[in-house]
Amino acid sequence: MQIHDKPHQHSHSYGAYILVWLALMALTAITVAVAxxxxxxFTVATALIIASFKAYLVLTVFMHLRSETKSFVIFVIVALLFLGISFVLLFSDYSFH
Amino acid sequence: MSSTEHIAGTHVHRDDVGSRMGMWLFLFTELILFGGMFLLYSVYRFQYADEFHLAAKELNTIMGAFNTAVLLTSSLTMVLAIIAIQRDQKALSILLQVITIFLALFFLVNKYFEWTAKFHHGIYPGSEQLLSKSSGEILFFGLYYVMTGLHGIHVIVGMFLIAVMTRMTRKDIITKDSYVRLENAGLYWHLVDIIWIFLFPLFYLIT
Incomplete structure:
Protein backbone atom coordinates (compact mmCIF):
# COMPACT_ATOMS: atom_id res chain seq x y z
CA MET A 1 0.00 0.00 0.00
CA GLN A 2 3.00 2.22 0.19
CA ILE A 3 3.83 4.64 -2.58
CA HIS A 4 7.52 4.77 -3.34
CA ASP A 5 9.39 7.65 -4.77
CA LYS A 6 6.54 10.10 -4.92
CA PRO A 7 6.82 12.96 -7.38
CA HIS A 8 9.65 15.00 -5.96
CA GLN A 9 8.60 17.50 -3.37
CA HIS A 10 9.72 21.05 -3.90
CA SER A 11 10.48 22.83 -0.69
CA HIS A 12 9.47 26.22 -2.08
CA SER A 13 6.58 28.03 -0.52
CA TYR A 14 4.12 30.33 -2.28
CA GLY A 15 6.06 33.29 -0.89
CA ALA A 16 9.38 32.27 -2.46
CA TYR A 17 7.80 32.16 -5.92
CA ILE A 18 6.12 35.52 -5.43
CA LEU A 19 9.51 37.00 -4.49
CA VAL A 20 11.08 35.66 -7.68
CA TRP A 21 8.14 37.04 -9.67
CA LEU A 22 8.71 40.47 -8.07
CA ALA A 23 12.39 40.24 -9.02
CA LEU A 24 11.42 39.42 -12.62
CA MET A 25 9.04 42.38 -12.76
CA ALA A 26 11.70 44.68 -11.31
CA LEU A 27 14.24 43.47 -13.88
CA THR A 28 11.73 44.19 -16.65
CA ALA A 29 11.31 47.74 -15.34
CA ILE A 30 15.09 48.15 -15.14
CA THR A 31 15.64 46.91 -18.69
CA VAL A 32 13.03 49.38 -20.00
CA ALA A 33 14.60 52.23 -18.00
CA VAL A 34 18.12 51.39 -19.19
CA ALA A 35 16.95 51.24 -22.81
CA PHE A 42 26.39 48.96 -24.13
CA THR A 43 22.61 49.13 -24.62
CA VAL A 44 22.38 45.75 -26.35
CA ALA A 45 24.79 44.09 -23.94
CA THR A 46 22.88 45.39 -20.89
CA ALA A 47 19.54 44.28 -22.32
CA LEU A 48 20.90 40.80 -23.07
CA ILE A 49 22.54 40.41 -19.66
CA ILE A 50 19.29 41.35 -17.90
CA ALA A 51 17.30 39.01 -20.18
CA SER A 52 19.75 36.18 -19.47
CA PHE A 53 19.43 36.72 -15.74
CA LYS A 54 15.64 36.66 -16.02
CA ALA A 55 15.84 33.44 -18.04
CA TYR A 56 18.16 31.99 -15.38
CA LEU A 57 15.63 32.77 -12.65
CA VAL A 58 12.80 31.17 -14.65
CA LEU A 59 14.92 28.08 -15.42
CA THR A 60 16.17 27.48 -11.89
CA VAL A 61 13.14 28.47 -9.83
CA PHE A 62 9.98 28.25 -11.96
CA MET A 63 11.20 25.26 -13.97
CA HIS A 64 12.63 23.66 -10.80
CA LEU A 65 16.01 22.98 -12.37
CA ARG A 66 17.57 23.61 -8.97
CA SER A 67 15.77 20.66 -7.40
CA GLU A 68 16.20 18.27 -10.34
CA THR A 69 19.03 15.74 -10.54
CA LYS A 70 22.36 16.77 -12.01
CA SER A 71 21.67 15.07 -15.34
CA PHE A 72 18.96 17.67 -16.08
CA VAL A 73 21.40 20.50 -15.49
CA ILE A 74 24.02 18.85 -17.72
CA PHE A 75 21.39 18.39 -20.47
CA VAL A 76 20.45 22.06 -20.37
CA ILE A 77 24.08 23.20 -20.37
CA VAL A 78 24.87 20.97 -23.39
CA ALA A 79 21.82 22.29 -25.27
CA LEU A 80 22.82 25.90 -24.57
CA LEU A 81 26.42 25.10 -25.47
CA PHE A 82 25.36 23.91 -28.92
CA LEU A 83 23.32 27.06 -29.45
CA GLY A 84 26.38 29.03 -28.36
CA ILE A 85 28.59 27.14 -30.82
CA SER A 86 26.13 28.00 -33.62
CA PHE A 87 26.42 31.68 -32.76
CA VAL A 88 30.22 31.60 -32.58
CA LEU A 89 30.58 29.71 -35.86
CA LEU A 90 28.06 31.92 -37.62
CA PHE A 91 29.75 35.13 -36.58
CA SER A 92 33.24 33.87 -37.29
CA ASP A 93 32.04 32.87 -40.77
CA TYR A 94 30.20 36.16 -41.23
CA SER A 95 33.12 38.36 -40.18
CA PHE A 96 35.49 36.73 -42.71
CA HIS A 97 33.24 37.34 -45.70
CA MET B 1 14.14 6.44 -10.54
CA SER B 2 10.97 4.77 -11.70
CA SER B 3 8.14 4.66 -9.28
CA THR B 4 5.76 1.81 -8.77
CA GLU B 5 2.52 2.00 -6.93
CA HIS B 6 0.75 -0.91 -5.34
CA ILE B 7 -2.74 0.14 -4.58
CA ALA B 8 -5.27 -2.53 -3.71
CA GLY B 9 -3.51 -5.12 -5.82
CA THR B 10 -3.18 -2.96 -8.92
CA HIS B 11 0.24 -2.41 -10.33
CA VAL B 12 0.89 1.01 -11.79
CA HIS B 13 4.19 1.85 -13.43
CA ARG B 14 5.17 5.44 -13.39
CA ASP B 15 8.37 7.33 -14.10
CA ASP B 16 7.97 10.98 -13.26
CA VAL B 17 11.63 11.85 -13.67
CA GLY B 18 11.70 10.20 -17.11
CA SER B 19 8.53 12.03 -18.01
CA ARG B 20 10.02 15.39 -17.14
CA MET B 21 13.25 14.48 -18.91
CA GLY B 22 11.23 13.76 -22.05
CA MET B 23 9.61 17.17 -21.78
CA TRP B 24 12.99 18.85 -21.42
CA LEU B 25 14.24 17.04 -24.54
CA PHE B 26 11.27 18.42 -26.43
CA LEU B 27 12.03 21.89 -25.06
CA PHE B 28 15.56 21.61 -26.51
CA THR B 29 14.07 21.15 -29.99
CA GLU B 30 12.06 24.32 -29.34
CA LEU B 31 15.27 26.05 -28.31
CA ILE B 32 16.86 25.12 -31.64
CA LEU B 33 13.74 26.22 -33.55
CA PHE B 34 13.76 29.68 -31.99
CA GLY B 35 17.57 29.69 -31.74
CA GLY B 36 17.81 29.55 -35.53
CA MET B 37 15.63 32.62 -35.77
CA PHE B 38 17.64 34.47 -33.14
CA LEU B 39 20.74 33.63 -35.22
CA LEU B 40 19.13 35.15 -38.29
CA TYR B 41 18.07 38.17 -36.28
CA SER B 42 21.56 38.75 -34.85
CA VAL B 43 23.29 38.66 -38.24
CA TYR B 44 20.80 41.05 -39.84
CA ARG B 45 20.86 43.31 -36.81
CA PHE B 46 24.65 43.44 -37.14
CA GLN B 47 24.41 44.14 -40.86
CA TYR B 48 21.59 46.71 -40.73
CA ALA B 49 22.05 48.24 -37.25
CA ASP B 50 20.72 51.71 -38.18
CA GLU B 51 17.70 50.44 -40.10
CA PHE B 52 16.77 48.14 -37.22
CA HIS B 53 16.87 51.08 -34.81
CA LEU B 54 14.71 53.16 -37.12
CA ALA B 55 12.19 50.35 -37.69
CA ALA B 56 11.94 49.52 -33.97
CA LYS B 57 10.61 53.05 -33.35
CA GLU B 58 7.32 51.84 -34.85
CA LEU B 59 6.86 49.35 -32.01
CA ASN B 60 5.04 50.32 -28.83
CA THR B 61 7.47 49.83 -25.93
CA ILE B 62 4.78 50.28 -23.27
CA MET B 63 2.60 47.62 -24.91
CA GLY B 64 5.61 45.28 -25.09
CA ALA B 65 6.56 45.85 -21.46
CA PHE B 66 2.96 45.35 -20.40
CA ASN B 67 2.78 42.06 -22.27
CA THR B 68 6.05 40.98 -20.64
CA ALA B 69 4.48 41.60 -17.24
CA VAL B 70 1.38 39.63 -18.26
CA LEU B 71 3.45 36.61 -19.32
CA LEU B 72 5.66 36.73 -16.22
CA THR B 73 2.56 36.82 -14.04
CA SER B 74 1.07 33.88 -15.92
CA SER B 75 4.28 31.95 -15.25
CA LEU B 76 3.84 32.69 -11.55
CA THR B 77 0.21 31.50 -11.47
CA MET B 78 1.26 28.35 -13.35
CA VAL B 79 3.96 27.45 -10.84
CA LEU B 80 1.62 28.23 -7.93
CA ALA B 81 -0.98 25.90 -9.45
CA ILE B 82 1.56 23.08 -9.11
CA ILE B 83 2.30 23.98 -5.48
CA ALA B 84 -1.43 24.05 -4.79
CA ILE B 85 -1.96 20.54 -6.14
CA GLN B 86 1.08 19.31 -4.19
CA ARG B 87 -0.67 20.59 -1.07
CA ASP B 88 -3.91 18.93 -2.12
CA GLN B 89 -5.64 22.29 -2.68
CA LYS B 90 -7.54 21.20 -5.79
CA ALA B 91 -9.90 24.16 -6.07
CA LEU B 92 -7.06 26.66 -5.71
CA SER B 93 -4.98 24.81 -8.31
CA ILE B 94 -7.85 24.90 -10.79
CA LEU B 95 -8.41 28.60 -10.12
CA LEU B 96 -4.72 29.35 -10.71
CA GLN B 97 -4.71 27.34 -13.93
CA VAL B 98 -7.76 29.21 -15.18
CA ILE B 99 -6.09 32.54 -14.32
CA THR B 100 -3.03 31.41 -16.32
CA ILE B 101 -5.23 30.67 -19.33
CA PHE B 102 -6.91 34.08 -19.07
CA LEU B 103 -3.55 35.85 -18.81
CA ALA B 104 -2.43 34.00 -21.94
CA LEU B 105 -5.61 35.13 -23.68
CA PHE B 106 -4.99 38.68 -22.48
CA PHE B 107 -1.49 38.54 -23.97
CA LEU B 108 -2.92 37.44 -27.31
CA VAL B 109 -5.59 40.17 -27.27
CA ASN B 110 -2.86 42.78 -26.75
CA LYS B 111 -0.86 41.21 -29.55
CA TYR B 112 -3.93 41.37 -31.77
CA PHE B 113 -4.36 45.10 -31.15
CA GLU B 114 -0.65 45.64 -31.70
CA TRP B 115 -0.67 43.82 -35.02
CA THR B 116 -3.87 45.47 -36.29
CA ALA B 117 -2.43 48.90 -35.41
CA LYS B 118 0.58 48.02 -37.59
CA PHE B 119 -1.70 46.82 -40.37
CA HIS B 120 -3.58 50.13 -40.26
CA HIS B 121 -0.30 51.95 -40.72
CA GLY B 122 0.24 49.81 -43.79
CA ILE B 123 3.04 47.78 -42.22
CA TYR B 124 2.48 44.12 -42.94
CA PRO B 125 4.45 41.58 -44.98
CA GLY B 126 4.31 42.45 -48.66
CA SER B 127 2.53 45.79 -48.20
CA GLU B 128 3.45 48.61 -50.60
CA GLN B 129 4.40 50.89 -47.74
CA LEU B 130 6.71 48.32 -46.21
CA LEU B 131 8.31 47.45 -49.54
CA SER B 132 9.08 51.14 -50.11
CA LYS B 133 11.28 51.13 -47.01
CA SER B 134 14.94 50.16 -46.87
CA SER B 135 15.84 46.47 -46.96
CA GLY B 136 16.97 46.55 -43.31
CA GLU B 137 13.55 47.76 -42.20
CA ILE B 138 11.81 45.15 -44.35
CA LEU B 139 13.96 42.48 -42.69
CA PHE B 140 13.18 43.85 -39.23
CA PHE B 141 9.45 43.65 -39.75
CA GLY B 142 9.75 40.27 -41.47
CA LEU B 143 11.56 38.90 -38.42
CA TYR B 144 9.14 40.69 -36.09
CA TYR B 145 6.08 39.07 -37.66
CA VAL B 146 7.64 35.60 -38.00
CA MET B 147 9.14 35.48 -34.49
CA THR B 148 6.28 37.04 -32.52
CA GLY B 149 3.85 35.09 -34.73
CA LEU B 150 5.52 31.76 -33.99
CA HIS B 151 5.67 32.74 -30.33
CA GLY B 152 1.96 33.60 -30.49
CA ILE B 153 1.21 30.12 -31.86
CA HIS B 154 3.09 28.68 -28.88
CA VAL B 155 0.95 30.78 -26.54
CA ILE B 156 -2.20 29.38 -28.18
CA VAL B 157 -0.87 25.80 -27.86
CA GLY B 158 0.04 26.47 -24.22
CA MET B 159 -3.49 27.73 -23.52
CA PHE B 160 -5.02 24.54 -24.88
CA LEU B 161 -2.49 22.42 -23.01
CA ILE B 162 -3.29 24.11 -19.70
CA ALA B 163 -7.03 23.84 -20.43
CA VAL B 164 -6.60 20.05 -20.81
CA MET B 165 -4.70 20.00 -17.51
CA THR B 166 -7.51 21.92 -15.80
CA ARG B 167 -9.99 19.33 -17.01
CA MET B 168 -7.74 16.52 -15.78
CA THR B 169 -7.40 18.19 -12.39
CA ARG B 170 -11.17 18.52 -12.18
CA LYS B 171 -11.58 14.81 -13.00
CA ASP B 172 -8.94 13.81 -10.43
CA ILE B 173 -6.56 12.46 -13.06
CA ILE B 174 -4.07 15.04 -11.81
CA THR B 175 -3.91 14.66 -8.05
CA LYS B 176 -1.68 15.34 -5.07
CA ASP B 177 0.20 12.12 -5.80
CA SER B 178 0.29 12.32 -9.58
CA TYR B 179 0.82 15.73 -11.10
CA VAL B 180 3.72 15.26 -13.53
CA ARG B 181 1.43 16.22 -16.46
CA LEU B 182 0.78 19.56 -14.85
CA GLU B 183 4.51 20.00 -14.25
CA ASN B 184 5.27 19.27 -17.90
CA ALA B 185 2.61 21.73 -19.09
CA GLY B 186 4.26 24.21 -16.73
CA LEU B 187 7.70 23.55 -18.24
CA TYR B 188 6.30 24.28 -21.70
CA TRP B 189 4.63 27.43 -20.46
CA HIS B 190 7.82 28.72 -18.82
CA LEU B 191 9.76 28.11 -22.04
CA VAL B 192 7.24 30.27 -23.90
CA ASP B 193 7.89 32.90 -21.23
CA ILE B 194 11.69 32.66 -21.62
CA ILE B 195 11.43 33.13 -25.39
CA TRP B 196 9.41 36.29 -24.85
CA ILE B 197 11.96 37.50 -22.27
CA PHE B 198 14.45 37.63 -25.17
CA LEU B 199 12.05 38.79 -27.90
CA PHE B 200 10.98 41.82 -25.87
CA PRO B 201 14.35 43.64 -25.59
CA LEU B 202 15.46 42.60 -29.07
CA PHE B 203 12.43 44.06 -30.83
CA TYR B 204 10.99 46.71 -28.52
CA LEU B 205 14.01 48.17 -26.76
CA ILE B 206 16.46 49.01 -29.53
CA THR B 207 15.35 52.56 -30.29
Missing part, protein backbone atom coordinates in the same frame (compact mmCIF):
# COMPACT_ATOMS: atom_id res chain seq x y z
CA UNK A 36 15.72 54.82 -22.44
CA UNK A 37 19.18 56.02 -21.45
CA UNK A 38 21.83 56.68 -24.02
CA UNK A 39 24.75 54.42 -23.17
CA UNK A 40 25.69 53.75 -26.77
CA UNK A 41 26.97 50.33 -27.62
Missing amino acids: GMDIGR
Whole structure:
Protein backbone atom coordinates (compact mmCIF):
# COMPACT_ATOMS: atom_id res chain seq x y z
CA MET A 1 0.00 0.00 0.00
CA GLN A 2 3.00 2.22 0.19
CA ILE A 3 3.83 4.64 -2.58
CA HIS A 4 7.52 4.77 -3.34
CA ASP A 5 9.39 7.65 -4.77
CA LYS A 6 6.54 10.10 -4.92
CA PRO A 7 6.82 12.96 -7.38
CA HIS A 8 9.65 15.00 -5.96
CA GLN A 9 8.60 17.50 -3.37
CA HIS A 10 9.72 21.05 -3.90
CA SER A 11 10.48 22.83 -0.69
CA HIS A 12 9.47 26.22 -2.08
CA SER A 13 6.58 28.03 -0.52
CA TYR A 14 4.12 30.33 -2.28
CA GLY A 15 6.06 33.29 -0.89
CA ALA A 16 9.38 32.27 -2.46
CA TYR A 17 7.80 32.16 -5.92
CA ILE A 18 6.12 35.52 -5.43
CA LEU A 19 9.51 37.00 -4.49
CA VAL A 20 11.08 35.66 -7.68
CA TRP A 21 8.14 37.04 -9.67
CA LEU A 22 8.71 40.47 -8.07
CA ALA A 23 12.39 40.24 -9.02
CA LEU A 24 11.42 39.42 -12.62
CA MET A 25 9.04 42.38 -12.76
CA ALA A 26 11.70 44.68 -11.31
CA LEU A 27 14.24 43.47 -13.88
CA THR A 28 11.73 44.19 -16.65
CA ALA A 29 11.31 47.74 -15.34
CA ILE A 30 15.09 48.15 -15.14
CA THR A 31 15.64 46.91 -18.69
CA VAL A 32 13.03 49.38 -20.00
CA ALA A 33 14.60 52.23 -18.00
CA VAL A 34 18.12 51.39 -19.19
CA ALA A 35 16.95 51.24 -22.81
CA GLY A 36 15.72 54.82 -22.44
CA MET A 37 19.18 56.02 -21.45
CA ASP A 38 21.83 56.68 -24.02
CA ILE A 39 24.75 54.42 -23.17
CA GLY A 40 25.69 53.75 -26.77
CA ARG A 41 26.97 50.33 -27.62
CA PHE A 42 26.39 48.96 -24.13
CA THR A 43 22.61 49.13 -24.62
CA VAL A 44 22.38 45.75 -26.35
CA ALA A 45 24.79 44.09 -23.94
CA THR A 46 22.88 45.39 -20.89
CA ALA A 47 19.54 44.28 -22.32
CA LEU A 48 20.90 40.80 -23.07
CA ILE A 49 22.54 40.41 -19.66
CA ILE A 50 19.29 41.35 -17.90
CA ALA A 51 17.30 39.01 -20.18
CA SER A 52 19.75 36.18 -19.47
CA PHE A 53 19.43 36.72 -15.74
CA LYS A 54 15.64 36.66 -16.02
CA ALA A 55 15.84 33.44 -18.04
CA TYR A 56 18.16 31.99 -15.38
CA LEU A 57 15.63 32.77 -12.65
CA VAL A 58 12.80 31.17 -14.65
CA LEU A 59 14.92 28.08 -15.42
CA THR A 60 16.17 27.48 -11.89
CA VAL A 61 13.14 28.47 -9.83
CA PHE A 62 9.98 28.25 -11.96
CA MET A 63 11.20 25.26 -13.97
CA HIS A 64 12.63 23.66 -10.80
CA LEU A 65 16.01 22.98 -12.37
CA ARG A 66 17.57 23.61 -8.97
CA SER A 67 15.77 20.66 -7.40
CA GLU A 68 16.20 18.27 -10.34
CA THR A 69 19.03 15.74 -10.54
CA LYS A 70 22.36 16.77 -12.01
CA SER A 71 21.67 15.07 -15.34
CA PHE A 72 18.96 17.67 -16.08
CA VAL A 73 21.40 20.50 -15.49
CA ILE A 74 24.02 18.85 -17.72
CA PHE A 75 21.39 18.39 -20.47
CA VAL A 76 20.45 22.06 -20.37
CA ILE A 77 24.08 23.20 -20.37
CA VAL A 78 24.87 20.97 -23.39
CA ALA A 79 21.82 22.29 -25.27
CA LEU A 80 22.82 25.90 -24.57
CA LEU A 81 26.42 25.10 -25.47
CA PHE A 82 25.36 23.91 -28.92
CA LEU A 83 23.32 27.06 -29.45
CA GLY A 84 26.38 29.03 -28.36
CA ILE A 85 28.59 27.14 -30.82
CA SER A 86 26.13 28.00 -33.62
CA PHE A 87 26.42 31.68 -32.76
CA VAL A 88 30.22 31.60 -32.58
CA LEU A 89 30.58 29.71 -35.86
CA LEU A 90 28.06 31.92 -37.62
CA PHE A 91 29.75 35.13 -36.58
CA SER A 92 33.24 33.87 -37.29
CA ASP A 93 32.04 32.87 -40.77
CA TYR A 94 30.20 36.16 -41.23
CA SER A 95 33.12 38.36 -40.18
CA PHE A 96 35.49 36.73 -42.71
CA HIS A 97 33.24 37.34 -45.70
CA MET B 1 14.14 6.44 -10.54
CA SER B 2 10.97 4.77 -11.70
CA SER B 3 8.14 4.66 -9.28
CA THR B 4 5.76 1.81 -8.77
CA GLU B 5 2.52 2.00 -6.93
CA HIS B 6 0.75 -0.91 -5.34
CA ILE B 7 -2.74 0.14 -4.58
CA ALA B 8 -5.27 -2.53 -3.71
CA GLY B 9 -3.51 -5.12 -5.82
CA THR B 10 -3.18 -2.96 -8.92
CA HIS B 11 0.24 -2.41 -10.33
CA VAL B 12 0.89 1.01 -11.79
CA HIS B 13 4.19 1.85 -13.43
CA ARG B 14 5.17 5.44 -13.39
CA ASP B 15 8.37 7.33 -14.10
CA ASP B 16 7.97 10.98 -13.26
CA VAL B 17 11.63 11.85 -13.67
CA GLY B 18 11.70 10.20 -17.11
CA SER B 19 8.53 12.03 -18.01
CA ARG B 20 10.02 15.39 -17.14
CA MET B 21 13.25 14.48 -18.91
CA GLY B 22 11.23 13.76 -22.05
CA MET B 23 9.61 17.17 -21.78
CA TRP B 24 12.99 18.85 -21.42
CA LEU B 25 14.24 17.04 -24.54
CA PHE B 26 11.27 18.42 -26.43
CA LEU B 27 12.03 21.89 -25.06
CA PHE B 28 15.56 21.61 -26.51
CA THR B 29 14.07 21.15 -29.99
CA GLU B 30 12.06 24.32 -29.34
CA LEU B 31 15.27 26.05 -28.31
CA ILE B 32 16.86 25.12 -31.64
CA LEU B 33 13.74 26.22 -33.55
CA PHE B 34 13.76 29.68 -31.99
CA GLY B 35 17.57 29.69 -31.74
CA GLY B 36 17.81 29.55 -35.53
CA MET B 37 15.63 32.62 -35.77
CA PHE B 38 17.64 34.47 -33.14
CA LEU B 39 20.74 33.63 -35.22
CA LEU B 40 19.13 35.15 -38.29
CA TYR B 41 18.07 38.17 -36.28
CA SER B 42 21.56 38.75 -34.85
CA VAL B 43 23.29 38.66 -38.24
CA TYR B 44 20.80 41.05 -39.84
CA ARG B 45 20.86 43.31 -36.81
CA PHE B 46 24.65 43.44 -37.14
CA GLN B 47 24.41 44.14 -40.86
CA TYR B 48 21.59 46.71 -40.73
CA ALA B 49 22.05 48.24 -37.25
CA ASP B 50 20.72 51.71 -38.18
CA GLU B 51 17.70 50.44 -40.10
CA PHE B 52 16.77 48.14 -37.22
CA HIS B 53 16.87 51.08 -34.81
CA LEU B 54 14.71 53.16 -37.12
CA ALA B 55 12.19 50.35 -37.69
CA ALA B 56 11.94 49.52 -33.97
CA LYS B 57 10.61 53.05 -33.35
CA GLU B 58 7.32 51.84 -34.85
CA LEU B 59 6.86 49.35 -32.01
CA ASN B 60 5.04 50.32 -28.83
CA THR B 61 7.47 49.83 -25.93
CA ILE B 62 4.78 50.28 -23.27
CA MET B 63 2.60 47.62 -24.91
CA GLY B 64 5.61 45.28 -25.09
CA ALA B 65 6.56 45.85 -21.46
CA PHE B 66 2.96 45.35 -20.40
CA ASN B 67 2.78 42.06 -22.27
CA THR B 68 6.05 40.98 -20.64
CA ALA B 69 4.48 41.60 -17.24
CA VAL B 70 1.38 39.63 -18.26
CA LEU B 71 3.45 36.61 -19.32
CA LEU B 72 5.66 36.73 -16.22
CA THR B 73 2.56 36.82 -14.04
CA SER B 74 1.07 33.88 -15.92
CA SER B 75 4.28 31.95 -15.25
CA LEU B 76 3.84 32.69 -11.55
CA THR B 77 0.21 31.50 -11.47
CA MET B 78 1.26 28.35 -13.35
CA VAL B 79 3.96 27.45 -10.84
CA LEU B 80 1.62 28.23 -7.93
CA ALA B 81 -0.98 25.90 -9.45
CA ILE B 82 1.56 23.08 -9.11
CA ILE B 83 2.30 23.98 -5.48
CA ALA B 84 -1.43 24.05 -4.79
CA ILE B 85 -1.96 20.54 -6.14
CA GLN B 86 1.08 19.31 -4.19
CA ARG B 87 -0.67 20.59 -1.07
CA ASP B 88 -3.91 18.93 -2.12
CA GLN B 89 -5.64 22.29 -2.68
CA LYS B 90 -7.54 21.20 -5.79
CA ALA B 91 -9.90 24.16 -6.07
CA LEU B 92 -7.06 26.66 -5.71
CA SER B 93 -4.98 24.81 -8.31
CA ILE B 94 -7.85 24.90 -10.79
CA LEU B 95 -8.41 28.60 -10.12
CA LEU B 96 -4.72 29.35 -10.71
CA GLN B 97 -4.71 27.34 -13.93
CA VAL B 98 -7.76 29.21 -15.18
CA ILE B 99 -6.09 32.54 -14.32
CA THR B 100 -3.03 31.41 -16.32
CA ILE B 101 -5.23 30.67 -19.33
CA PHE B 102 -6.91 34.08 -19.07
CA LEU B 103 -3.55 35.85 -18.81
CA ALA B 104 -2.43 34.00 -21.94
CA LEU B 105 -5.61 35.13 -23.68
CA PHE B 106 -4.99 38.68 -22.48
CA PHE B 107 -1.49 38.54 -23.97
CA LEU B 108 -2.92 37.44 -27.31
CA VAL B 109 -5.59 40.17 -27.27
CA ASN B 110 -2.86 42.78 -26.75
CA LYS B 111 -0.86 41.21 -29.55
CA TYR B 112 -3.93 41.37 -31.77
CA PHE B 113 -4.36 45.10 -31.15
CA GLU B 114 -0.65 45.64 -31.70
CA TRP B 115 -0.67 43.82 -35.02
CA THR B 116 -3.87 45.47 -36.29
CA ALA B 117 -2.43 48.90 -35.41
CA LYS B 118 0.58 48.02 -37.59
CA PHE B 119 -1.70 46.82 -40.37
CA HIS B 120 -3.58 50.13 -40.26
CA HIS B 121 -0.30 51.95 -40.72
CA GLY B 122 0.24 49.81 -43.79
CA ILE B 123 3.04 47.78 -42.22
CA TYR B 124 2.48 44.12 -42.94
CA PRO B 125 4.45 41.58 -44.98
CA GLY B 126 4.31 42.45 -48.66
CA SER B 127 2.53 45.79 -48.20
CA GLU B 128 3.45 48.61 -50.60
CA GLN B 129 4.40 50.89 -47.74
CA LEU B 130 6.71 48.32 -46.21
CA LEU B 131 8.31 47.45 -49.54
CA SER B 132 9.08 51.14 -50.11
CA LYS B 133 11.28 51.13 -47.01
CA SER B 134 14.94 50.16 -46.87
CA SER B 135 15.84 46.47 -46.96
CA GLY B 136 16.97 46.55 -43.31
CA GLU B 137 13.55 47.76 -42.20
CA ILE B 138 11.81 45.15 -44.35
CA LEU B 139 13.96 42.48 -42.69
CA PHE B 140 13.18 43.85 -39.23
CA PHE B 141 9.45 43.65 -39.75
CA GLY B 142 9.75 40.27 -41.47
CA LEU B 143 11.56 38.90 -38.42
CA TYR B 144 9.14 40.69 -36.09
CA TYR B 145 6.08 39.07 -37.66
CA VAL B 146 7.64 35.60 -38.00
CA MET B 147 9.14 35.48 -34.49
CA THR B 148 6.28 37.04 -32.52
CA GLY B 149 3.85 35.09 -34.73
CA LEU B 150 5.52 31.76 -33.99
CA HIS B 151 5.67 32.74 -30.33
CA GLY B 152 1.96 33.60 -30.49
CA ILE B 153 1.21 30.12 -31.86
CA HIS B 154 3.09 28.68 -28.88
CA VAL B 155 0.95 30.78 -26.54
CA ILE B 156 -2.20 29.38 -28.18
CA VAL B 157 -0.87 25.80 -27.86
CA GLY B 158 0.04 26.47 -24.22
CA MET B 159 -3.49 27.73 -23.52
CA PHE B 160 -5.02 24.54 -24.88
CA LEU B 161 -2.49 22.42 -23.01
CA ILE B 162 -3.29 24.11 -19.70
CA ALA B 163 -7.03 23.84 -20.43
CA VAL B 164 -6.60 20.05 -20.81
CA MET B 165 -4.70 20.00 -17.51
CA THR B 166 -7.51 21.92 -15.80
CA ARG B 167 -9.99 19.33 -17.01
CA MET B 168 -7.74 16.52 -15.78
CA THR B 169 -7.40 18.19 -12.39
CA ARG B 170 -11.17 18.52 -12.18
CA LYS B 171 -11.58 14.81 -13.00
CA ASP B 172 -8.94 13.81 -10.43
CA ILE B 173 -6.56 12.46 -13.06
CA ILE B 174 -4.07 15.04 -11.81
CA THR B 175 -3.91 14.66 -8.05
CA LYS B 176 -1.68 15.34 -5.07
CA ASP B 177 0.20 12.12 -5.80
CA SER B 178 0.29 12.32 -9.58
CA TYR B 179 0.82 15.73 -11.10
CA VAL B 180 3.72 15.26 -13.53
CA ARG B 181 1.43 16.22 -16.46
CA LEU B 182 0.78 19.56 -14.85
CA GLU B 183 4.51 20.00 -14.25
CA ASN B 184 5.27 19.27 -17.90
CA ALA B 185 2.61 21.73 -19.09
CA GLY B 186 4.26 24.21 -16.73
CA LEU B 187 7.70 23.55 -18.24
CA TYR B 188 6.30 24.28 -21.70
CA TRP B 189 4.63 27.43 -20.46
CA HIS B 190 7.82 28.72 -18.82
CA LEU B 191 9.76 28.11 -22.04
CA VAL B 192 7.24 30.27 -23.90
CA ASP B 193 7.89 32.90 -21.23
CA ILE B 194 11.69 32.66 -21.62
CA ILE B 195 11.43 33.13 -25.39
CA TRP B 196 9.41 36.29 -24.85
CA ILE B 197 11.96 37.50 -22.27
CA PHE B 198 14.45 37.63 -25.17
CA LEU B 199 12.05 38.79 -27.90
CA PHE B 200 10.98 41.82 -25.87
CA PRO B 201 14.35 43.64 -25.59
CA LEU B 202 15.46 42.60 -29.07
CA PHE B 203 12.43 44.06 -30.83
CA TYR B 204 10.99 46.71 -28.52
CA LEU B 205 14.01 48.17 -26.76
CA ILE B 206 16.46 49.01 -29.53
CA THR B 207 15.35 52.56 -30.29
